[in-house]
Amino acid sequence: MIIKIENRCSDYNSYRAARVKSLFNAETGCNWDHTAELPIENFDWKIGLIVGPSGSGKTSIGSRIFQKPIYDLYAGWDIDKPIVDCIAPDNDFNAVTGALSAVGLGDVPAWLRPFDILSNGEKFRAGLARLVCEQPAQAVVDEFTSVIDRQIAKIGAQAFGKAWQRGTGQVVLLSCHYDIIEWLQPDWVYDTAEARFYTRDCLRQRPTIELQIYKVKGSAFRHFKPHYYLDLPHPVAAEYFVGIIGNEPVCHIAVCPLFTAKAYRATRLVVMPEWQGAGIGMRFLNTIGQYHLDGRGRCGYKLPTFFHTSHPQLCMALRRSDKWMQTGAQLYGDNKVKSALSLKRSRDKKNISNRASTGYGGHFRAVQAFKYIGNDN
Numbered sequence: 001m002i003i004k005i006e007n008r009c010s011d012y013n014s015y016r017a018a019r020v021k022s023l024f025n026a027e028t029g030c031n032w033d034h035t036a037e038l039p040i041e042n043f044d045w046k047i048g049l050i051v052g053p054s055g056s057g058k059t060s061i062g063s064r065i066f067q068k069p070i071y072d073l074y075a076g077w078d079i080d081k082p083i084v085d086c087i088a089p090d091n092d093f094n095a096v097t098g099a100l101s102a103v104g105l106g107d108v109p110a111w112l113r114p115f116d117i118l119s120n121g122e123k124f125r126a127g128l129a130r131l132v133c134e135q136p137a138q139a140v141v142d143e144f145t146s147v148i149d150r151q152i153a154k155i156g157a158q159a160f161g162k163a164w165q166r167g168t169g170q171v172v173l174l175s176c177h178y179d180i181i182e183w184l185q186p187d188w189v190y191d192t193a194e195a196r197f198y199t200r201d202c203l204r205q206r207p208t209i210e211l212q213i214y215k216v217k218g219s220a221f222r223h224f225k226p227h228y229y230l231d232l233p234h235p236v237a238a239e240y241f242v243g244i245i246g247n248e249p250v251c252h253i254a255v256c257p258l259f260t261a262k263a264y265r266a267t268r269l270v271v272m273p274e275w276q277g278a279g280i281g282m283r284f285l286n287t288i289g290q291y292h293l294d295g296r297g298r299c300g301y302k303l304p305t306f307f308h309t310s311h312p313q314l315c316m317a318l319r320r321s322d323k324w325m326q327t328g329a330q331l332y333g334d335n336k337v338k339s340a341l342s343l344k345r346s347r348d349k350k351n352i353s354n355r356a357s358t359g360y361g362g363h364f365r366a367v368q369a370f371k372y373i374g375n376d377n
Contacts, residue, residue: 001041005034005060036061038190038197045187046165048172049144049180052192058174059142061192065172066138073127073141077115083126084111088133094312099129101313102163104156104277108229108311121152121274128160135167144173145180152274153177157184158206159277182206209278211251212244213287224252224270235267239298243284250275251284255305257298263371264292264305269314281314286323289372305372318370328369 008031020026034057040048048065050058063070078086087096100111105125110118115126124147131139145153157180164171173186181189185206188199218240221228235256243251254268266288271281285307295302306327309315318324 001038001065003036003038003061003064005036005057005064034060034192034195036190036192036195038065038188040188043199046167046170047161047184047186048170049184049186049189050172050174050192051178051181051189052176054176056192058176058192061190062140062142062172062174066140066170068138068140070142070174071131071136071139073131074115074123077126079114079116081114082112083115083118083129086115087126087130091133096129096133097312098316099132099163100126101311102159102277103128103132104159104275105129105273106271106276106281106311106313107227107273109227110273121148121156124148124152125156125159125277128156128163131171132160132163132167135169137168138170140172140174142174144175145177146175149274150177150179153180154183155275155278161185162277209245209280211280211283211287213284214242214244216240216242218254220249221252221254221268223249224268224272227273228268228270232268235265237298238267241288243280245275245280251280253284253288255288255292255297258306259299259301259303261306262301263303264297266305266307269307269309282317282321286321286372289323290374293372293374304374306369307372308367308369310367315368315370318368323372323374324370325373326368327371329367 036057038061050062052058059070077083084096084100087099097111100106103125105111105122107122110122110126113122115123118126124145131141145157148156161184173184182204183206185200185203188197189203190197218234218238220240220242221234235254238254238256240252240254242249250272252268252270253266256265256267258265266285269281269285271284289305289307291297292305293302297303307318307324309318319326
């Protein structure tokens with residue numbers, strides 16, 4: 001495919017235009033030509049990237065590839081509805097939440113916010129989730145990762161690349177940032193600065209992420225609490241672990257002894273939003289589970305770790321893993337009445353005058369339970 005760009009406009013003769021021409025020896029600024037050779041017709045591909053500095057013709061080239069309007073990640077959102085209702089409203093709920101998690105927006109409270117109050121990084125990932133759900137046969141996305149910080153851009157590019165490769169459509173991404181290339185791993189790249197085309201075979205492998213895990217005090221959870229979607233008291237007798245990448249804390253978990261069941265229980269798993277979608281959560285959870293199975297946890301017992309979650313995509317990931325076994329599923333919330341009656345009987349037995357009718361439970365989360373069985377099972 002050869003794309004010829006010939007941009008033409010009027011040659012202005014104003015005083016300032018004439019003065020600029022005389023000062024900088026610029027005879028004309030009205031014409032711009034570029035020819036791009038993109039040999040993409042004869043091989044299967046799903047992701048293409050056009051990269052280069054601003055003003056080098058990326059948008060002009062991208063708009064010619066499919067002869068379709070450029071897809072806008074930030075347009076068409078209903079500001080009176082949460083994003084979970086705006087993305088593919090006629091699709092399956094699990095498909096929508098799956099797309100949000102797949103592009104790294106697994107922060108559940110963000111699903112319940114309108115698009116216009118999300119952060120720039122959340123807006124970018126929400127737009128990618130909508131694109132993944134709609135899965136058009138062909139799409140072009142301009143300013144890919146341009147409005148977000150570079151850490152979110154790289155992890156977001158990786159998450160989107162993995163999610164899009166599972167579909168069948170073709171997407172061309174336009175970006176002025178070269179730092180996303182190895183993270184995205186596109187099938188082909190066209191560099192407008194050098195007029196150079198190359199395929200994935202010429203790319204370096206995706207950078208590795210080194211995760212270091214430390215045991216910390218329970219007070220460390222305050223840094224992660226805004227991204228934890230439950231409001232629960234501190235777990236009893238828990239040990240706390242934090243995952244660090246570089247000098248940045250990126251994930252958290254607490255582990256409690258559950259020795260009456262000959263096990264440990266992991267809770268409060270949080271992965272910071274800018275690191276979601278890179279597989280860090282499962283890697284962190286597996287490491288903590290193996291740590292306790294090897295007898296390195298409290299009291300040195302070699303016991304499995306139980307983990308409960310209601311996050312649909314995390315449940316699916318745990319079911320797919322050969323390191324975890326599902327042990328239970330509760331598809332509705334606990335009823336407080338049973339707990340309240342039990343407390344009342346205990347008070348009556350001890351002749352306690354307090355007749356409060358409260359009880360524990362009463363939530364409506366569909367909680368699923370899993371047990372870590374380790375590397376050797």
